[in-house]
Amino acid sequence: MDDDQGLTAVAAARPAPGPRRRAAAVLHRRPRLRLTLLLSAPLAWLVPGYLGALAAIFLTAFWTTDTFTGEVVHQYTLANFQTLWDEPVYRTIALRSVGVAAAVTLIDMAIGLPMAFAMAKVVRPRRRPYLVVAVLAPLWAPYLVKAYAWRVMLAHGGLADEVLGPFGLSGPGYGLTATVLVLAYLWLPYMILPVYTGLERLPDSLLDASGDLGARPLRTLRAVVLPMVFPSLVAGSVFTFSLSLGDYITVKIVGGRTQLLGNVVYDNVGAANNLPFAAAVATIPVVVMLAYLAAARRTGALREL
Amino acid sequence: MWSTRVALAATAALAIGLTGACGDGDSAGKATGAGQGGFTVPKIAARQSLGAGEGRVNLVAWAGYAEDGSNDKKVDWVHPFEKQTGCKVNTKIAGTSDEMVTLMRTGEYDAVSASGDASLRLIASGTVAPVNTALVPNYADVFPGLKLKPWNSVNGVAYGIPHGRGANLLMWRSDKVRPAPTSWGAVFDANSPYKGKVTGYDSPIYIADAALYLMSSRPELGIKNPYALDQKQFDAAVALLKTQRGLIGEYWSDYTKEVQAFKSGDSVLGTTWQVIANLAKAEKAPVEVALPKEGSTGWSDTWMVGAKAKNPNCAYKWMDWIVSPKANAQVAEWFGEAPANARACGLTADRKFCDTFHATDETYFSKVRFWTTPIAQCLDGRKDVKCVDYSKWTQAWTTIKG
Numbered sequence: 001m002d003d004d005q006g007l008t009a010v011a012a013a014r015p016a017p018g019p020r021r022r023a024a025a026v027l028h029r030r031p032r033l034r035l036t037l038l039l040s041a042p043l044a045w046l047v048p049g050y051l052g053a054l055a056a057i058f059l060t061a062f063w064t065t066d067t068f069t070g071e072v073v074h075q076y077t078l079a080n081f082q083t084l085w086d087e088p089v090y091r092t093i094a095l096r097s098v099g100v101a102a103a104v105t106l107i108d109m110a111i112g113l114p115m116a117f118a119m120a121k122v123v124r125p126r127r128r129p130y131l132v133v134a135v136l137a138p139l140w141a142p143y144l145v146k147a148y149a150w151r152v153m154l155a156h157g158g159l160a161d162e163v164l165g166p167f168g169l170s171g172p173g174y175g176l177t178a179t180v181l182v183l184a185y186l187w188l189p190y191m192i193l194p195v196y197t198g199l200e201r202l203p204d205s206l207l208d209a210s211g212d213l214g215a216r217p218l219r220t221l222r223a224v225v226l227p228m229v230f231p232s233l234v235a236g237s238v239f240t241f242s243l244s245l246g247d248y249i250t251v252k253i254v255g256g257r258t259q260l261l262g263n264v265v266y267d268n269v270g271a272a273n274n275l276p277f278a279a280a281v282a283t284i285p286v287v288v289m290l291a292y293l294a295a296a297r298r299t300g301a302l303r304e305l
Numbered sequence: 306m307w308s309t310r311v312a313l314a315a316t317a318a319l320a321i322g323l324t325g326a327c328g329d330g331d332s333a334g335k336a337t338g339a340g341q342g343g344f345t346v347p348k349i350a351a352r353q354s355l356g357a358g359e360g361r362v363n364l365v366a367w368a369g370y371a372e373d374g375s376n377d378k379k380v381d382w383v384h385p386f387e388k389q390t391g392c393k394v395n396t397k398i399a400g401t402s403d404e405m406v407t408l409m410r411t412g413e414y415d416a417v418s419a420s421g422d423a424s425l426r427l428i429a430s431g432t433v434a435p436v437n438t439a440l441v442p443n444y445a446d447v448f449p450g451l452k453l454k455p456w457n458s459v460n461g462v463a464y465g466i467p468h469g470r471g472a473n474l475l476m477w478r479s480d481k482v483r484p485a486p487t488s489w490g491a492v493f494d495a496n497s498p499y500k501g502k503v504t505g506y507d508s509p510i511y512i513a514d515a516a517l518y519l520m521s522s523r524p525e526l527g528i529k530n531p532y533a534l535d536q537k538q539f540d541a542a543v544a545l546l547k548t549q550r551g552l553i554g555e556y557w558s559d560y561t562k563e564v565q566a567f568k569s570g571d572s573v574l575g576t577t578w579q580v581i582a583n584l585a586k587a588e589k590a591p592v593e594v595a596l597p598k599e600g601s602t603g604w605s606d607t608w609m610v611g612a613k614a615k616n617p618n619c620a621y622k623w624m625d626w627i628v629s630p631k632a633n634a635q636v637a638e639w640f641g642e643a644p645a646n647a648r649a650c651g652l653t654a655d656r657k658f659c660d661t662f663h664a665t666d667e668t669y670f671s672k673v674r675f676w677t678t679p680i681a682q683c684l685d686g687r688k689d690v691k692c693v694d695y696s697k698w699t700q701a702w703t704t705i706k707g
Contacts, residue, residue, distance in 0.1 A: 071430055089704045155569040173501075174555055174571060253562075256555040259706050267703065273407045274699070 054286070061279040072275060080280035090264070094284050097261040100180055101244035105191075105237045107184040112191035112236065117225070119192075120199035121207070132196070135189050143186065147253045150182045154254055174256035182254050183244045190239035198232025199225075234296045241292060245285045261285055346459050347431035349612050355440050355621055361393040362619035365408045365417040367606070368560045369580035369640040370468070370627075371396040377587065380639050382632040390626070392619035400558035401508040402676065403699075409433070415614040416623055418468055420604040421456035422510050422532075422676035422695075428464050433609040435462050440621055443628045446646045450667050456677060457607040465607035466624045469633070471642030471662065472603035472673045473506070473514065474594040476577035476585075478567060489518040489597045492575055493549050500552050504566065504575030507556035509698040510676055512705075513602050514576060515542040515549070517674060521599045530685040531602065532677045539693040539701070546705045556706065560584070567592055579641020603673035604642075637662070643670075 017025070027034045061080055064073050084090045119131045138146065151174075153159040160171030172178050202225065210220040248262025259267075261284055268278035364371055371394060374381035383394045397414065399405045402423035409417050409432045419427055427433045438444040444452075444466055451457075451467035458464055477486060482499065492503050493515070505511055516531035519541055528538050554572055557563040560581050566572040567581075568590040582594045608624045610617060626632050630648040637644035638653050643664035650659035663669035677684060683692040 083700070087700070087704065089707060092707065151565075155565075156571045157569065252559075257550065257553045257706060259703070264703060268699075269407075273403060273410070274696075 057279045057282055057286075060276050061283055063276040065274045065276055080277045083277070084280055084284075090281070093259060093261055093264055094288075096176075096258075097245055097285070098288060100176070100183065100260060101241045103180045104183045104187060104244040105240045107180070108188050108191040108240045109233060109237065111184075112188060112195055113229075113233070116192050116195035116199055119196050120202075121204070132193075135192050135196075139189055143249070146186060147182060147250050150178070150185070151253050154178050174254050176255070176258050178254040178256070179251045179258060179260075182250050183247060184240075186250065187240040187243050190243065191233075191236035194232045194235040194239075195229060198229045198235075202228050231299055234299050238293065238296055242285075242289050245288060346428065347612075349431060349434045351435035351437040351462075352440060352617060352621070353437065356618050358390050358392045358619045358622060359616040360391060360619070361395065362416065362616045362623050363395045363397070363414045364623065365397050365399050365405050365414045367418055367420075367640075368398050368400075369578075370418050370606075370636060372636070372639060376584065377639075380635070382626075382635045386623065386626045386632070390619065390622045392616070392622055394623070400560070402510065403508065404558075406430075406432070409611060412611065412613040415611050415616045415620040417609050417611070418606050419465065419609050420606050420676045422678045424456045424465065424607055424609065425459075425678050427609060428459055431612055433464060434612040434614075435464050436466060436610055436624070438463050438466070441466055441625045441628070443625050443630070443633075443646060446630065446648045447628060448645060448647055448665070450670075451605065451645055454605070456605060456675065457609075465609035466628055467645040468606040468608050468627060469637050469640070469642040469645045470603065470605040470670060470673070470675065471579065471640070472596055472601040473576050474579060474582070474601065475597050476567065476575060476582055476592050476594045478570060478573040478591055479593045480591045481570065481573040485593065485595070486574065487595065487598055489514065489599050489601075490522065491597075492552070493518055493522075493545055495548050495551070497552050497574075499574050502554050502571065502573040503549070503552040504563065504572040505546075505549065505553055505556050506576050507558040507706075509695065509702040510602075511576070512539075512542050512546065512698055512701065513674065513676070513679075515545045517602055518599055519545065529687075530683075531674050532679045533684040533687070533692050534679070535683070535687070535690040535692055539697070543701050543705060547707075550705060550707060564588060564590070580639060583639065583641065600672040600674070603670075603675055605675045634658075637664075 027037075060072075062076050062078070064075065064077055064079055065071065066073055115135075119128060119135075123131060154171050154174060156173070158171065164170055172181065206224055206228075207220060210224045215223065246262055248260060248266045251258055251260050251263060261281060265278045265281050268274045268281065371383055372380045373383035373394070373396075383396075387393055397408060399408055402420050405417055405419060405423050406426050408414060409419075409427055410430065417423075417427070417433070419433075424433075447467050451470070453461060453463060454467075457467060475486060475489065475491065477491075479485070481502075482491075491497070491499075492505070497503065506514070512534075513531040516528055516534055516538065519526055519538070520528045520531065523541065526538050526541055528534065534542060555562075555566065557566070557572075557575075560578070563572065563575075563577065563581050564584045567585045568588050577594060579594065582592055585592045608627060610620045610624070614620050627636065628646050630646050630652050633644045633646040634649035634652040637649060638655065638658055641662070643659070643662040644650065644653075647665075650664055653659065655661070659665065679692060679695050679698055681691050681694045683690065
């Protein structure tokens with residue numbers, strides 16, 4: 001406060017402060033105005049553009065379409081949700097989608113954790129940037145190229161068959177397994193990066209202390225590393241889970257006859273032209289993700305994002 | 306109690322939705338008298354004269370309908386059109402009729418090659434305008450059997466220019482499938498040796514293929530028209546497709562995906578179009594196609610002009626071009642369908658092409674069931690039952706895929 005008053009006094013002593021300086025002074029005196037101006041731009045995007053879109057989806061879900069002409073009938077009805085609830089196929093698809101998202105998340109955790117640990121603690125610090133680049137590099141290749149590459153590899157007599165052939169096995173072919181595999185590959189960097197960041201913050205001295213106190217590596221992992229890195233794992237899983245839950249392209253390319261929630265939405269928008277029903281289906285992943293985020297928040301993981 | 310009320314509300318809303326076509330049209334102030342098939346026709350005027358071309362035209366088309374030489378250097382009728390008219394062609398390929406309806410409703414496209422299961426929906430929603438056939442000189446040579454049909458006209462007003470017609474075929478890998486199949490039974494046989502390698506068309510209209518097969522395999526169901534199914538017949542078709550699902554490796558709607566699947570052998574048997582077989586053969590996949598003995602579902606396509614077309618002059622020029630004898634012969638031969646222009650038969654590379662594809666054979670086409678939008682009012686003329694409408698077909702299709 002003292003400093004402040006000193007400054008204002010000096011400013012007052014000077015002849016006629018410029019408009020910029022006066023604006024700065026006004027902003028300085030009114031923290032609320034400052035905050036409003038600072039937030040108005042992002043909020044202008046967030047509220048109409050983002051939350052507005054979500055609200056529009058939710059509202060549309062209560063309308064129907066004229067089945068013949070495909071025009072939206074603006075008439076409030078619960079028919080879409082009734083269909084979702086009554087038709088067992090949608091429950092199956094929803095559960096399958098959540099299952100795929102969970103499987104992808106678990107696989108990415110199982111691969112990502114040791115990988116991130118090696119990057120953060122085992123490899124010499126000078127080489128770390130190269131590994132980070134190696135993990136990030138696949139993100140620069142277009143999504144479709146990677147998915148189609150997997151379609152070719154998993155094709156009948158493709159690379160997967162050739163590699164597994166000598167062991168008397170064959171590739172998984174197109175289907176649910178292929179979908180999980182490809183999604184796990186696609187989203188792996190999103191798991192590795194937050195876990196790597198979390199592990200970098202874990203002091204080496206803790207690992208040494210654990211060893212000094214007689215803990216074997218597994219015990220150290222369980223009692224020291226995992227509790228410290230858990231929020232990072234959850235943060236990574238938010239990415240892998242939500243990205244898998246909404247995906248419909250990979251499953252179209254390598255999923256064979258499988259359909260997930262994203263496909264039902266896509267078919268209803270693109271093919272059947274039934275936007276209201278698509279909106280009703282789209283609320284399922286939103287609800288699942290909100291529940292997931294609420295659970296993640298309790299672990300404190302959102303602070304790691 | 307609550308659930309009963311919800312159900313009632315849902316039923317009421319559905320009923321409103323079903324009659325909504327009329328209501329919506331009226332409120333928009335564009336409706337005129339009732340058309341056939343129980344829908345009102347939005348009043349949109351056809352063009353009376355043509356002006357200069359706009360320099361471009363945006364098309365929604367089936368794969369193989371607007372070839373510019375990128376698939377096969379010799380197959381190109383887009384560039385000559387551009388050279389002659391100055392209209393640059395932008396083509397958006399659609400995989401299903403539903404996709405076409407959706408794309409046209411955006412208003413960003415000028416013309417569409419609509420099949421019979423899309424055309425009436427486009428007319429009823431006011432998405433396409435009537436066509437003044439006097440402005441399309443080549444219309445005079447179109448087979449009379451294709452003019453003013455229920456799927457391209459309403460109350461004697463033409464809504465488009467017939468493009469061609471053909472049948473959905475059965476394709477198989479000649480090195481994997483022996484003996485060569487002659488019946489659609491091959492793709493519906495629960496004990497098929499090709500389990501996991503069968504493919505089907507990923508659209509609700511594929512239910513009609515199952516219904517067509519049931520017409521001969523289970524005559525007691527009394528199916529007369531695969532697009533007019535009462536609840537019992539519909540359930541039988543759906544049950545057949547659910548059995549078939551166990552055999553399916555993947556469904557296709559993207560034609561490149563089917564070409565690749567047949568090439569690699571991930572699919573060895575299933576429904577296809579002639580153009581897909583051509584592309585697969587061009588990529589050296591050993592495939593054969595045939596029209597099975599039960600006959601087939603098929604299409605009769607119509608070029609229609611968008612009601613809000615930004616380039617209507619170029620759209621008319623395109624319609625005239627695509628049914629001109631030479632271009633119509635090219636597209637018919639490439640896609641593997643019967644041309645619409647009678648004079649096209651003299652210009653095909655294969656002299657016997659029109660005979661092979663039965664271009665003039667109306668009795669043959671009486672066996673091909675052209676795609677039509679199923680509506681509640683039975684298309685086969687039955688008055689004592691209600692038929693299952695297209696929205697139920699769409700929902701059933703999701704259930705079939707599981």
